Amino acid sequence: MTAAMMGEVAAQVASAIGGLMFAYTMFRNYFPHELVDPLKPYFQKLLNFFYPYIHITFSEYDGDGFERSAAYAAIQRYLNANSASQARRLKANVVHDTDSDVVLTMAESEEVTDDFNGVRLWWSSYKISPNRQSISFYPREDDRREFGLTFHRRHRDAVTKLYLKHVLDEGKAIAVKERRRKLYTNIKSDGGWYGRRLWSHVLFEHPATFDSLAMDPYKKQELIDDLINFSKSKDYYAKIGKAWKRGYLLYGPPGTGKSTMIAAMANLLNYDVYDLELTSVKDNTELRKLLIDTAGKSVVVIEDIDCSLDLTGQRESKKEEDEDKDKDKDGKNKDVEKIKDSVKKMEKEKPSQVTLSGLLNFIDGLWSACGKERIIVFTTNHVEKLDPALIRRGRMDKHIELSYCTFKGFKVLAKNYLDMESHELFATVRQQLEETKMTPADVAENLMPKAAGEDKETCLKRLITALEDAKEEARLKAEKEKEEKKEKEEKNSDKDDKNNENGVESDQSNVANGVEENGVI
Incomplete structure (x- = not known):
């Protein structure tokens, strides 16, 4: 068969497919679903007979959209490295401290070709936007991004068994080579109309290292050894049946280097940093989503945990409420206690509904195993205010006190x-x-x-x-406190003397009244 004859046959096939597609579209639009739906499988078989290509879709998010697809990320890196010379529409990102100031990536609705062992393949990038014309009371979803791979069906085995593995391996290798650490912060939820993305980020360029950290050399080396040992203990954690994570509690007065130590930890292990602002988290469900959306090799930080939310006093509040109920049963100070209780509730009202139980589950519950090689760090200026359940061993495995300068x-x-x-x-x-x-x-x-x-x-x-x-200044402050304490003790002493005098007068009056009532003169 000559080339002209092959071209004519291809044109006829394409025309036939186009006619079938048009006929099916008209049929679907003008006939009821009860009649159209049973015919869909037969139409698909007919189309597959004439259409020799296979199409594979790779979505940005797996399943219900909780976790970003590792395959999508690897394909994205692979195509970014190979698409700059082919795609007509590119996106430019400015990146600092690299060999090239501008990194070009393939834009949406763009297509590039790839050759692998003599097989021609077509990659496409597209974005599917949800219908936002109608009014809905459900949370709005973000645009769904996907990659599409098209190839001839006779190359199915070569693509599925060799080519896809090649793409994923190359993408992961590029990620390791071009890895640039990031500092993430969670995006504040606006109460319901929020998108899929939970974190925003900037490049993490903090220069702190353990060499520049002002702390005891022995404690410093102990911490360094602990961190390095954790990063190499994947098999050990699997053996003992624990999630591959470790908690650190940093406590001490302000200015003792807690934030600097976190930066030094991230720089030592080459981890990303997720700075979690609890007051911006709507509820426990969103807290779990944030945890799932963090990558491995990361440090999840909650700074000033005692100030982030009113989590530390929940158990004490419950105890106070039980005591208040006991007082009510005795009929003592009911109105006063009710007013105090109302004031406490008003003072403790917060927009966030994250609870202590939700935070504990975030750190050490079932959801904490969704991910690996993760360090969780709490910082506080007042460790005594924290609930013991929050900082027990197993949640905060290592407690590090950062005190005044030695x-x-x-x-x-x-x-x-x-x-x-x-x-x-x-x-x-x-x-x-x-x-x-x-x-x-x-x-x-x-x-x-x-x-x-x-x-x-x-x-x-x-x-x-x-x-x-x-x-x-410390001496003057101590003297002032001593004087205030002395004045307070003198006032209390005068008050006790006055109460004793009133007590004596009351006793004398009672005696006189008793004598008079009994008729004794």
């Missing part, structure tokens, strides 16, 4: 800020730090040169002056 911490800061390992003023600084409480953040601020050309000794002297001022 001389060892100062030496790390002096090395970082002034490039100094010893100086005659170090002895004075050491004595002052032993007598005065100052956070590493305040020490670092005083060591930092304030003007160009400022010498190192001036910076040390400024720190010593700041320590002396802090010491004097």
